[in-house]
Amino acid sequence: MNSSPFSTKERILGAAESLFATHGFAGASLRQVTAAANVNLAAVNYHFGSKDKLIEEVFRRRLDELNTRRLGALGTLAQKPDTTLEAVLEAYIGPALDLSRTGGGGAAFVRVLARAYAEHNETLRRFLSENYGHVLRQFAAEFQRLLPALSKEELYWRLDIVTGALTYAMADFGIIQRKNEVAEQAHREQAAEHLVRFAAAGLRAPSPHPAPRA
Amino acid sequence: MNSSPFSTKERILGAAESLFATHGFAGASLRQVTAAANVNLAAVNYHFGSKDKLIEEVFRRRLDELNTRRLGALGTLAQKPDTTLEAVLEAYIGPALDLSRTGGGGAAFVRVLARAYAEHNETLRRFLSENYGHVLRQFAAEFQRLLPALSKEELYWRLDIVTGALTYAMADFGIIQRKNEVAEQAHREQAAEHLVRFAAAGLRAPSPHPAPRA
DNA sequence: CGTATTCTCAAACGATCGTTTGATTCGAAC
DNA sequence: GTTCGAATCAAACGATCGTTTGAGAATACG
Numbered sequence: 001m002n003s004s005p006f007s008t009k010e011r012i013l014g015a016a017e018s019l020f021a022t023h024g025f026a027g028a029s030l031r032q033v034t035a036a037a038n039v040n041l042a043a044v045n046y047h048f049g050s051k052d053k054l055i056e057e058v059f060r061r062r063l064d065e066l067n068t069r070r071l072g073a074l075g076t077l078a079q080k081p082d083t084t085l086e087a088v089l090e091a092y093i094g095p096a097l098d099l100s101r102t103g104g105g106g107a108a109f110v111r112v113l114a115r116a117y118a119e120h121n122e123t124l125r126r127f128l129s130e131n132y133g134h135v136l137r138q139f140a141a142e143f144q145r146l147l148p149a150l151s152k153e154e155l156y157w158r159l160d161i162v163t164g165a166l167t168y169a170m171a172d173f174g175i176i177q178r179k180n181e182v183a184e185q186a187h188r189e190q191a192a193e194h195l196v197r198f199a200a201a202g203l204r205a206p207s208p209h210p211a212p213r214a
Numbered sequence: 215m216n217s218s219p220f221s222t223k224e225r226i227l228g229a230a231e232s233l234f235a236t237h238g239f240a241g242a243s244l245r246q247v248t249a250a251a252n253v254n255l256a257a258v259n260y261h262f263g264s265k266d267k268l269i270e271e272v273f274r275r276r277l278d279e280l281n282t283r284r285l286g287a288l289g290t291l292a293q294k295p296d297t298t299l300e301a302v303l304e305a306y307i308g309p310a311l312d313l314s315r316t317g318g319g320g321a322a323f324v325r326v327l328a329r330a331y332a333e334h335n336e337t338l339r340r341f342l343s344e345n346y347g348h349v350l351r352q353f354a355a356e357f358q359r360l361l362p363a364l365s366k367e368e369l370y371w372r373l374d375i376v377t378g379a380l381t382y383a384m385a386d387f388g389i390i391q392r393k394n395e396v397a398e399q400a401h402r403e404q405a406a407e408h409l410v411r412f413a414a415a416g417l418r419a420p421s422p423h424p425a426p427r428a
Numbered sequence: 429c430g431t432a433t434t435c436t437c438a439a440a441c442g443a444t445c446g447t448t449t450g451a452t453t454c455g456a457a458c
Numbered sequence: 459g460t461t462c463g464a465a466t467c468a469a470a471c472g473a474t475c476g477t478t479t480g481a482g483a484a485t486a487c488g
């Protein structure tokens with residue numbers, strides 16, 4: 001059974017990612033996962049300890065990379081005088097798009113990520129906050145520099161909206177009837193383009209509240 | 215056990231709505247639902263036929279009302295010469311906010327709705343499309359009237375983004391740390407306000423494509 | 429080689445799942 | 459009061475769930 005170039009752990013993670021995306025965390029059983037990964041049922045508990053730990057590991061594997069890429073993209077343009085709002089948005093949205101573009105199941109993961117938001121699970125939420133918190137804060141700082149008229153609170157509200165739209169778009173939930181000849185990935189890339197343009201305009205909207213002093 | 219002013223069917227629907235919102239469709243069992251509704255386990259299959267039919271009925275009950283309200287709000291301002299973009303957005307977003315404001319579990323339903331999008335289930339998707347299709351089309355027509363420079367395709371992309379952000383915001387997924395003293399409902403109302411402003415600016419963003427002839 | 433460690437395997441554990449059954453209770457109609 | 463359909467009930471159905479077990483295969487190291 002070990003004809004695959006991937007290890008047992010890797011095959012489990014890949015199969016779990018795909019099945020969690022399709023059927024949800026509760027909806028995908030370990031028997032489905034292990035069958036798809038071509039490993040024994042007990043391998044999950046042997047390598048990960050439990051189903052919950054497996055779920056956590058599915059997240060950690062991808063989020064680490066996503067975090068790194070976003071901060072890297074931001075680093076090349078932060079603090080520079082000629083940075084545009086669109087460029088910062090691209091640094092935020094682009095890596096998520098790249099992630100969905102990787103052949104190794106990244107496209108499935110963006111749906112898993114959307115599921116995680118829908119789960120509204122407090123444990124998972126804290127896990128995401130701990131891994132994402134500093135990233136969001138750095139982006140917020142850069143956005144604040146480019147949008148000095150927005151209060152901190154107003155800015156966070158708008159970034160929250162961007163994140164929601166991004167999550168929704170990357171997971172390919174939309175009402176837009178994707179044409180058969182348009183590949184899923186091409187659809188996502190178009191969505192990202194539209195999202196950057198839309199979000200830039202939304203962020204630039206005049207603030208209804210008095211601008212912060214100085 | 216029949217001390218409740220609500221019928222068995224209504225109590226099942228309410229309990230199911232709440233538990234589906236919290237644990238998902240697969241995650242909430244009929245035993246949990248019937249226990250919360252104070253009815254016998256067999257009542258679900260007696261009154262609804264199956265768990266899937268129950269899920270469908272949870273949707274139908276609320277979506278009918280949401281559809282009606284949205285079209286009603288749109289009807290009072292469509293075709294009028296002085297209609298603003300913000301007013302149409304309010305007609306689209308407001309009823310969803312109202313729904314979440316109803317005491318009878320509407321707040322839970324908006325989370326159920328977000329779950330449904332995350333499910334990515336083709337059957338459910340068709341069901342939503344059939345119930346929502348004409349509503350979206352009517353709104354699109356009104357938006358098109360107010361934004362003649364946008365191509366039809368461009369407009370649909372942007373409305374899709376608005377729907378994503380709305381779904382995400384109403385379900386209260388956000389990264390924004392809601393302060394304890396701020397009630398969940400007040401949070402949603404603030405989110406709706408920000409969303410209208412953000413979306414109006416996003417929709418007004420200049421189109422990168424040539425405007426449709428004439 | 430032998431030995432220790434890591435990994436895989438079939439099988440089973442108790443718990444819980446959605447669903448069905450058949451008896452019982454209830455409320456109106458006659 | 460009797461009858462009859464609707465509603466509720468406890469109990470059980472087979473299936474599937476996550477997890478555990480203990481024996482065997484594979485691998486690494488002396």
